[in-house]
Amino acid sequence: GAVVSQHPSRVICKSGTSVKIECRSLDFQATTMFWYRQFPKKSLMLMATSNEGSKATYEQGVEKDKFLINHASLTLSTLTVTSAHPEDSSFYICSAPGRGLSGELFFGEGSRLTVL
Amino acid sequence: GENVEQHPSTLSVQEGDSAVIKCTYSDSASNYFPWYKQELGKRPQLIIDIRSNVGEKKDQRIAVTLNKTAKHFSLHITETQPEDSAVYFCAGLGGSYIPTFGRGTSLIVHP
Numbered sequence: 001g002a003v004v005s006q007h008p009s010r011v012i013c014k015s016g017t018s019v020k021i022e023c024r025s026l027d028f029q030a031t032t033m034f035w036y037r038q039f040p041k042k043s044l045m046l047m048a049t050s051n052e053g054s055k056a057t058y059e060q061g062v063e064k065d066k067f068l069i070n071h072a073s074l075t076l077s078t079l080t081v082t083s084a085h086p087e088d089s090s091f092y093i094c095s096a097p098g099r100g101l102s103g104e105l106f107f108g109e110g111s112r113l114t115v116l
Numbered sequence: 117g118e119n120v121e122q123h124p125s126t127l128s129v130q131e132g133d134s135a136v137i138k139c140t141y142s143d144s145a146s147n148y149f150p151w152y153k154q155e156l157g158k159r160p161q162l163i164i165d166i167r168s169n170v171g172e173k174k175d176q177r178i179a180v181t182l183n184k185t186a187k188h189f190s191l192h193i194t195e196t197q198p199e200d201s202a203v204y205f206c207a208g209l210g211g212s213y214i215p216t217f218g219r220g221t222s223l224i225v226h227p
């Protein structure tokens with residue numbers, strides 16, 4: 001099956017710094033990737049849809065200037081948390097549809113961000 | 117857009133019992149309904165899915181049923197085992213092609 005790789009798996013940073021998380025589709029091309037945020041014991045909250053070659057589509061309430069998304073190629077999307085604060089600490093996870101837009105979603109391993 | 121409701125939020129069963137998790141959806145255009153299992157700190161993994169052209173699908177101890185008229189679908193796990201303990205998410209994929217997830221069900225299987 002399709003593989004999505006995400007890193008780093010864990011990152012600890014100081015408040016005010018920026019953190020970049022990468023999401024790669026290893027054996028397929030992904031024109032679309034989804035970025036989710038997950039709080040403990042909670043569901044997957046869609047933050048934005050990353051589109052290769054165009055701007056990301058952000059969900060209501062998600063600050064696009066704080067969560068910068070870039071889909072530079074058909075296999076790579078990045079999420080940059082800018083000027084991170086402790087309240088940004090969370091589990092961030094990306095996913096990509098493996099067979100067009102009507103098939104199975106493949107998830108990255110997730111990235112645990114802790115902002116001190 | 118799509119709205120997916122999932123119940124219960126927590127389900128506790130004894131090993132060997134059956135577990136049923138239910139989801140409802142709002143978008144009549146939705147045609148793909150996957151179920152994911154997520155263990156603590158790990159990525160969600162697809163365990164079974166169903167498309168709108170069938171009413172039931174089974175894979176060993178796991179089955180999913182779909183009622184398009186009522187707009188609900190359910191996950192059935194029979195002969196539960198402790199390793200089935202995890203959080204389960206349902207999802208619906210509608211006309212927007214953006215998956216919408218239910219809130220999750222924490223399944224606890226007691227030995």
